[in-house]
Amino acid sequence: MRSKFEEVKKIFIDSINKDNYVELDSATYNYNLLETSLLKPLKMILLYGRPGTGKSMLLNKLYHNLKEHREIHYFEAPILSEKAFLKEIYESMSGKSVPENMRVNFDGLLKYAQSLRGKREVVFLLDECQLYSEALMEKIRLLSDTRVVKFVITLHKTEDEDIVAKEHFKTRIWEVIVMKNVTEDDLHLYLQKKLIKKGFLEISNMIRKKDIRYIHYMTNGNFRETNKYLYTIFGIYEYYEKNNPKKISTKKLSKKILEMAAIELGYINA
Numbered sequence: 001m002r003s004k005f006e007e008v009k010k011i012f013i014d015s016i017n018k019d020n021y022v023e024l025d026s027a028t029y030n031y032n033l034l035e036t037s038l039l040k041p042l043k044m045i046l047l048y049g050r051p052g053t054g055k056s057m058l059l060n061k062l063y064h065n066l067k068e069h070r071e072i073h074y075f076e077a078p079i080l081s082e083k084a085f086l087k088e089i090y091e092s093m094s095g096k097s098v099p100e101n102m103r104v105n106f107d108g109l110l111k112y113a114q115s116l117r118g119k120r121e122v123v124f125l126l127d128e129c130q131l132y133s134e135a136l137m138e139k140i141r142l143l144s145d146t147r148v149v150k151f152v153i154t155l156h157k158t159e160d161e162d163i164v165a166k167e168h169f170k171t172r173i174w175e176v177i178v179m180k181n182v183t184e185d186d187l188h189l190y191l192q193k194k195l196i197k198k199g200f201l202e203i204s205n206m207i208r209k210k211d212i213r214y215i216h217y218m219t220n221g222n223f224r225e226t227n228k229y230l231y232t233i234f235g236i237y238e239y240y241e242k243n244n245p246k247k248i249s250t251k252k253l254s255k256k257i258l259e260m261a262a263i264e265l266g267y268i269n270a
């Protein structure tokens, strides 16, 4: 038998896919900031925030919205080898492919970019830039100085280190967009929209204001944590649905199951 809660659970698997993007006040606000920044003569724009705050999702959305209108390229996964990175940049800009055994010379690439000044503007979206080396970041900055190449980069913030405070990020990155965990209201909208989009209005109606308060308390309004938590909650529902369906109500969320999931994830102790 097809399990309803198994389907619901799957909605909360992390994925970077524009079709799963939901409009929220915070996401829309950041999206608009990002789009406006791209219109300014900035060279680098930084999307910065803790893991799971939606940076990759936003970058992906931006790419799909703009790709028909601008010269824009999206590096979803970081290209860590300098050789491969420069090659990819050159190939994206020139539309030509570089033979396997040939190396793109950095000075040559800079000159090529400079020669396009005033004629073209090429945007590169680079996700996960905390993984790039200092040396490569420096090259990225030099490329952006040509004013032909513009970069939008994401960086995640860790507990122990404020990367943006580092000297080299102060110099040429002119716009920093900070992504944060969301409020209870946005969290509620997030869950409603995700569920309704997949046709589960009745499940969305099970979530009351006080459940949101509890979920927000457990996850701090972090998207990734929320996904993990909801996946676990509906996994427990799935279990009952298969083994003991009388035990679960489909009218409202069970506080007990919310607690069981929180224990399973170590948010609270049993």
Ligand SMILES: Nc1ncnc2c1ncn2[C@@H]1O[C@H](COP(=O)(O)OP(=O)(O)OP(=O)(O)O)[C@@H](O)[C@H]1O
Binding pocket: 013, 014, 015, 016, 020, 021, 022, 023, 024, 027, 049, 050, 051, 052, 053, 054, 055, 056, 057, 058, 155, 156, 157, 179, 223, 224, 227
């Ligand atoms: N606006 C949104 N609409 C729908 N889902 C979202 C949205 N923002 C974030 N998510 C969900 O949250 C998950 C985590 O978001 P994302 O991967 O973008 O975070 P991140 O900030 O890039 O994290 P990291 O720093 O670890 O790379 C995504 O897999 C996606 O499922």
Ligand SMILES: [Mg+2]
Binding pocket: 055, 056, 057, 127, 128
């Ligand atoms: Mg990411």
